[in-house]
Amino acid sequence: MKFENIIMTIFDYRNYGNRLQNYAMNAILEKYGNCTTINMSLHNTHFWDSHVEVVKERIKHMYSVLFRNDHALEFRRAEKGKLMTKRQIPSNSFFATEYAGFTGRRGCSYNRVVIGSDQVWNYLWLSETELKLRLGSFVSNNHPIISYAASFGVSEVEDRKARAIFQQYLPRLKAISVREDRGAELVREMTGLDATVVLDPTLMLTADKWLEITKGFVSDGDRYVLTYFLGRPSDEQERDIQAYAKAHGCRVRRILDLRDRDTYVAGPQDFVELFSKARYVFTDSYHACCFSILFHKQFTVFNRAGMTGKSNMNSRMETLFRLFDLDSVMMDSGLAPEIDYRKVDRLLEQHRRESQDWLDRAMEE
Template sequence: MKKIGIITFHRSHNCGSMLQAYALQTVVGRMGYQPEIINFSNLGQRKLYRPFQSGLNPKTLAKNAIALAHLNRIRRNDACYERFISERFLLSEGDVSRCEELSSDGYSAVICGSDQVWNVTIDDADDAYFLPWVTDAAKIAYAASFGARNIMKYSDDSKRYAGYLRAMDSISIRENNGRKWIHELTGLDVPVVLDPTLLLDAEDYIAIEDSTVALPSEYIFYYSPTYDRSINRLVKRISAKYGLPVICFNAKAFYVKGMDMMGFSLPEREDPSVYLALMRHASLVITTSFHGTIFSTMFERPFWTIKNGGMFGDDDRVLTLMDLLDLVDRLIPIEFDDDRNYLSPKDYAMYRGLREDQRKTSLMFLGEALSEAR
């Protein structure tokens, strides 16, 4: 059986990143290959998910003081994420943090992606995700994302990245802007495919959700990477309108933003399995997140994605997804609208058909790319 390496953000303590890694691993295995997630995580990523930030400016010191006050909870959550990694991922041996330490020996192909592995501006950016270290295996990019950062604008050496991309055997991208930027950079025309999470069914995720976490019978699940205060106020007003409690995620951001003082709460522990349970059982999901949008639809929940920040510029991650799958009607502004029925269900009939069509196209790309495995 041919072994296929996968290099992605599997070690991020971020549910979307971890679940897309799990999904791609699962799909590659079902195609008849032996998947292995390459246990690479650079120093930038390791620092990013530590309880405390480095720096002595007043804002950082204040955040660290808040994190210290809730350190036991943050560390307990970190342990849950690490347990998910050890139990759910088929990992390579060792623990690699530098691109120079990577080797393609033993792999018939290596897949980079999905997630923002080609965003050159983030703390965990690394050339390793462009596969220059792969010398004797097929190089495949599946649903890679630039995360709204055009390499030609944000890198001082775009020619290097053009060379990496031209050396790939098969490339697919996750967003429309990414497809345009690759063409501008290399002249290559590449397809837009689904995020790996959408290649699985709800039942696949129910099988790994945490069924023991205590949840109220009805609640709003509010999921956002940063918890912007203006959106927090919107969620507070929706909660008051319907008399529903609000459950959030990410203890560190929760306490830094003072969300406990708004009457919001956290689950007793955090990891992707708890996240899945919160998504599936929510009366309403409110999110600003790409994967928050995906999992709202995976379980066909009433949901709203709040248009904010980069969505008004080059960040088309959510917009590409919504255009592809008939979800644009669930994208709303930050302003509260008392006439809107925020609990209104989404009609998923068209979504199901569009998703199935996109899934077939995406699986065809991946199958053909893997057929070239050496």
Template sequence: MSKIGILTWLHNENYGSVLQGYALQKFLIDEGFDAEHIDYNASIKTKVLNLIKNRNSLKLFIEKWNFYQIKKVCKNPNLLKMRSHRFNDFKVKNMRLSERYTNPEELKGTNGKYDIYISGSDQIWSPMLLNPVFYLSFVEDKYKKIAYAPSFGVSSIPEIKKNKIAEMLNKYDRISVREEQGTKIVNQLTGRIVRSVLDPTMLLTEDKWEKVAIKPKDEKYVVCYFLTFNKEYYEKAKEFADRKNLKLILISTTKETYTLDCDIRIDVGPSEWLGYIKYADYVFTDSFHGCVFSMMFEKIFFIFKRFSDSNANSQNSRIYNFINIFGMDNILVNDINKFDFYSEINIDYVKIKETLNEESKKSADWLIGAIESEG
């Protein structure tokens, strides 16, 4: 049996990143494949060198240090340590991991350990933080290279990075991407016609996610999960919870969250995060994976824009792609002052789950076909 090595983001303490990594491996193992994650966690030196070499956005690089800034304002740093522990514990208990690698040179040593390499999902192909490792640049040409649902995260590639990305894309045997916009980017850069597939989290059924979700002690609550701080969003969520006579729970993501007078949950690992969504009465989110799991658990939820559409670095495309697939435009908050949060929200989960099952099968068939194909 061929051995598969998966490379994706696993170490940024982002719920969606870890859960999509878990989902892809879980799906492959359940289908009878021998798959493990290549445990890549770049050293600080490697990250800085990649920043310089690939002319990445310094602003975006600095924003990645938000977690470290949180430590300065968090009133109980031990809760941050507990969150880290829960992330690590989730990976140890639920995922097969290789030995640890910290730079591209070490990764070259994986050649011969795997027959097939898969670039996993999430925004690992973002040109803003271009990292050739996630394009499998270290893999020798004799091994099969597959991309399953990676995202560029943007609608266009900066001119200065087009040639480099095109060169790396052309070395793949099979490519799929997560968003329709990504298919256009690949076609423009390489001439190849590729298809969009579902995020790996949607390859697993609801009952499989229920098995790893931990039920919170809280009952009757609205949960907020925003990746970008927007005080107006939180104020609207607070007003909504008060009018519904529900508790408001915020899952912390940014240092600004700690300036709010509300119930902030810090020590939340992937399983706890799933539980907060599954058992919520309502969900407010600007997160793609927040939307995915709200849909998976059939919640009433509201989708907020994380970026202005005029922002050149906007990552709203993945939200729009999700909405278009499942027909959920009625819960997208385009204008917070005009959106009616209190009228009856109609989410046709019978139709949505039919679509999910159909699209999940198509995506699963593509992936299995890519693995089993010759060449």
């Protein structure tokens, strides 16, 4: 089969933002022809190891059906991410592993590679070989490569070997766009090239488009404040959450928090639905902010403790808030000022047009 475009991104069934941005990236590329995502989830590459992994997955599935402990809940959540990927994101034609490199099923070919989005270039998580793959090292000169909303996930590239890899492979890209202001600065510092800051793919789809994939995970009439933290809220922040919920007659639903076991098993589609029906959102997550914006939710972002220096992930937040003039939502504690969604919507439409215009130009042959 001939694909017009193949997507190179992180492939993680357990990560909400990753699965949803991959779905969105696939959706926005459909206007340029059929596309598929390179499956990079196969860490075991030897024949015997692959069969062992299949057996392990079957055992985990039986375990999750029979039990409700933490491990079983985690597997059920991952299974939902895997099922969503199977149904919504074509990804069974091309594969990439550190051991075997880039491979494709017999008869499959492609015209163009699109790298992104998410922290696809976070070298702290990758071997040198994997970083090269994420930069399109497998692509011949006959196939154009672009990046859309790619992220380094760090504020500095301090490792000399990683810098050398970026300096070698970034100039091979036909067009470079990134998700954060700091990402554009890193591209310029390492290569002298210009990179354009564009919207995360999740923000390129309308709220109505997102609601099409929801499955009725949230019951009618459920009044709740929603939390989604990748760090751990302080005691003061937790008191703020509880105080808001009590004052507004809501319970607290907690994504990715084992204190709320019913919500813990939410898959990517359930994640979208939880945001669409929340009365208020407290978070420290970038994609939680994106979906709060899409569904016009009032929200507060609590600063994440202990995230400084090269591990600081707030650069993506800072860019998002600059684009939508929302600096006031980030707090150490308390409640953010009310968001004017008429203004936010105007900015969203403007940035969508600019991002789409960039993509249209980049995708020209």
